[in-house]
Amino acid sequence: MRDVAVIGVGMTKFGERWDKQLRDLFVEAGNEALKDANMGRDEVQALFVGNFSAGSFVGQEHVAPLLSDYLSLKSKPAFRVESACASSAMAFNLACMAVASGTYDIVMVGGVEKMTDVSAPEATSVYAKAMDAEWESFFGLTLPAAFALIARRHFVQYGTKPEQLAMVSVKNHRNGSKNPLAQFQFEVTVERVLSSPIVSDPLHVLDCSPVTDGAAAVILCSAELARKYTDTPVYVLGFGVASDSMALHDRPDITTLGAVVKASRQAYRMAGIEPKDVDVAELHDSFTIAEIILYEDLGFCEKGKGGMMIQEGETEIGGRIPVNPSGGLKARGHPVGASGAAQIVEIVKQLRGEAGRRQVPGAEIGMTQSMGGTASTCAVHIFGRRKR
Amino acid sequence: MMPKSPRIWQLAERRYRLLGSRCTACGKTSVGPRNVCPACGSEDVETVQLPSTGTVYSYTVVHALPAERERYGPYIMAIVELEDGTRVTSEIVDCEPEDVKIGMPVELAFRVIGQESEEGIIYYGYKFRPLVFRKTN
Ligand SMILES: [Zn+2]
Numbered sequence: 001m002r003d004v005a006v007i008g009v010g011m012t013k014f015g016e017r018w019d020k021q022l023r024d025l026f027v028e029a030g031n032e033a034l035k036d037a038n039m040g041r042d043e044v045q046a047l048f049v050g051n052f053s054a055g056s057f058v059g060q061e062h063v064a065p066l067l068s069d070y071l072s073l074k075s076k077p078a079f080r081v082e083s084a085c086a087s088s089a090m091a092f093n094l095a096c097m098a099v100a101s102g103t104y105d106i107v108m109v110g111g112v113e114k115m116t117d118v119s120a121p122e123a124t125s126v127y128a129k130a131m132d133a134e135w136e137s138f139f140g141l142t143l144p145a146a147f148a149l150i151a152r153r154h155f156v157q158y159g160t161k162p163e164q165l166a167m168v169s170v171k172n173h174r175n176g177s178k179n180p181l182a183q184f185q186f187e188v189t190v191e192r193v194l195s196s197p198i199v200s201d202p203l204h205v206l207d208c209s210p211v212t213d214g215a216a217a218v219i220l221c222s223a224e225l226a227r228k229y230t231d232t233p234v235y236v237l238g239f240g241v242a243s244d245s246m247a248l249h250d251r252p253d254i255t256t257l258g259a260v261v262k263a264s265r266q267a268y269r270m271a272g273i274e275p276k277d278v279d280v281a282e283l284h285d286s287f288t289i290a291e292i293i294l295y296e297d298l299g300f301c302e303k304g305k306g307g308m309m310i311q312e313g314e315t316e317i318g319g320r321i322p323v324n325p326s327g328g329l330k331a332r333g334h335p336v337g338a339s340g341a342a343q344i345v346e347i348v349k350q351l352r353g354e355a356g357r358r359q360v361p362g363a364e365i366g367m368t369q370s371m372g373g374t375a376s377t378c379a380v381h382i383f384g385r386r387k388r
Numbered sequence: 389m390m391p392k393s394p395r396i397w398q399l400a401e402r403r404y405r406l407l408g409s410r411c412t413a414c415g416k417t418s419v420g421p422r423n424v425c426p427a428c429g430s431e432d433v434e435t436v437q438l439p440s441t442g443t444v445y446s447y448t449v450v451h452a453l454p455a456e457r458e459r460y461g462p463y464i465m466a467i468v469e470l471e472d473g474t475r476v477t478s479e480i481v482d483c484e485p486e487d488v489k490i491g492m493p494v495e496l497a498f499r500v501i502g503q504e505s506e507e508g509i510i511y512y513g514y515k516f517r518p519l520v521f522r523k524t525n
Contacts, residue, residue: 119455120452121452121453121455121458122455124452124455125454125456128454132420134399134420135420135476135477137454138501138511139465139477139478139479139501139513139514139515140450140454140457140463140479140501141465141477142450142454142465144452145448145450149446149447149448149465149466149467150446152447152490153490197451198449199451199452200448200449200450200451200452201448201451202448203448245426247419247420247477248467249475249476249477250418250426250475254446
């Protein structure tokens, strides 16, 4: 397999983009990625796009050729990947393999979601489709409720506290306030998180990622071509992908996300690194409890110590392993199908040293971790400024 | 999202009676119908009656309601661990939100789950409620 590199990134402003359609958002991100890669659109050989549920949100399926058409990629192959919240991370994984195999030399990968056309209860119902429709959501389980079930077990088994969950939101909002593309660019306090309305107890509104419109795109190419386009290629050092049971109730212990453990171990092995070598990580903080469990399941800390890790500031910019300098899903926003690609955009900017006021100084190795539903799908990618 | 009308009948009996799947090779049980054991891969999976009592493994009170339940007030969702160790996702009824606890004994209750529309098909299925009288075998 050939080495692959990211040579261009683009992302729209995330938020309520009432003036933009799904296609407009993706074209904006794609054009920016092409410009960043100093590349003409004719050089792109294939498009891989992550999208969760355009059919439910805007009544449009078959979005891959639509987006290819509006980007004027002509007759090039266009693939849509759906893995709920991990859609564009999984699209990126397929694109890596397609370039590494030699099938294509240059591809565009991205994700898009246009969510704010539906009401909040409708959005809650669409999210619930990422779980088992017949044996979970039929009976009334929502996605926040599933993570609330996980949170309550984590409280009981490890003594994790609502205040520690709130600290994740505080950190990610602080980081988001330094990101001009973030949906929320304001800070919050622990008190404000804990006094925000309950979504599904013990999770408050400010424990949950928002409903968002947005798109992100990257240009991926073979490592040998990378320097033709840029002086700062970012190499893919390793990746791992894994699945878990669809229903939460079928897992032996819901406080461990098995797919995260498996995917990350594969990625560390492929990259030849250990968790302590990660300089900066973009993790799937769809709910604050998720980020705490991810610290544990990615091996950043011992099982059960995730609450202490946030409390002691180890994941702040400047801490031992900075997590979600972009603001994460919580503050950057979570256009479901675009979040995986947006994480990659952030890590590329961090490794290039282009992250402005939220830059992690001297970052050499970065990680992205994205998961779908209750982590029935997980994809982990590891990036570096230097080749393996 | 509620499934379309014909599909409900395929799953109706399992939902009415809390039938499960049991692997005859390794003994793994689960709530949904399965043709292949998720634990060992055996195709020898039989339909069994799951126990009607258990305890609350975890719970939450849902305040942000999905579209199908916009007319409801907040409700309790739980994962219930049945007496044989099988876990199921279910609403807890006949219980105030402040009274539900991890480990609380519960029993099966047959209830309306939802309705397609004002005059549409009504979906039934299992819910659980606090166990009042403990069985003495
Ligand atoms: Zn078996």
